[in-house]
Amino acid sequence: MSIATFARLTALLDEHQARYRVVEHPTAGKSEEVAKIRGTQLGQGAKALVCHVKGNGVKQHVLAILPDDQQADLSALAHGIGGTRASLASPVEVDALTDCVFGAIPPFSFHPDLLLVADPLLFQRFDELAFNAGTLERSLILNTQDYQRIAQPKLVTFIRAE
Incomplete structure (x- = not known):
């Protein structure tokens, strides 16, 4: 677990006067379980996927953020940033790029080689977002507008159509 990531994140939020708790x-095994523990809806969860996007001269690591109750369309993600294909990064790459384990990655990029991308649906349904903040035992519940203002993710529609 990354206490350093948690400290860096809360310092950033405090610096920008974000509304969070x-x-x-x-530790919960499933998103549904942690949402219940947090007292939030599943769709408020900000799921973070570390991906590789390649093709058309693009070779980029991406931190893709979407609501926890949705699935990612990696092809749409790749096309949204100019590539042709995307895949999930390995656990070793995730650790190197985020200093976090799977499930504890906050929706912020602190690595210069990790492009932050968010699906616009993340900002349309709830006033607050919830996410694990560097550890599996600690979550932040953050005002959605403050998240968008501070993180400034590139907006790309990449939720899998049902």
Whole structure:
């Protein structure tokens, strides 16, 4: 777990006067479980996927953020940033780019080689977003507008159509 990531994240949010709260909780195995523990809806969860996007001269690591109740269309993600294909990064790459384990990656990029991308649906349904903040035992519940203002992700529509 990354206490350093949590400290860096809360310092950034405090610096920008973000509206957020910290929730301490036991490690939960599934998104549904942690949403229940947090007292939030599943769709408020900000799921973070570390991906490779390649093709058309693009070779980019991407931190793709979408609502926890949705699935990613990696092809749409790739096309949205000019590539032709995307795949999930390995656990080793995730650790190197985020200093976090799977499931604890916050929706912020602190690595210069990791492009932050968010699906616009993330900003349309809830006033607050919830996410694990560097550890599996600590979550942040953050005002959605503050998240968008501070993180400034590139907006790309990449949710899988049902």
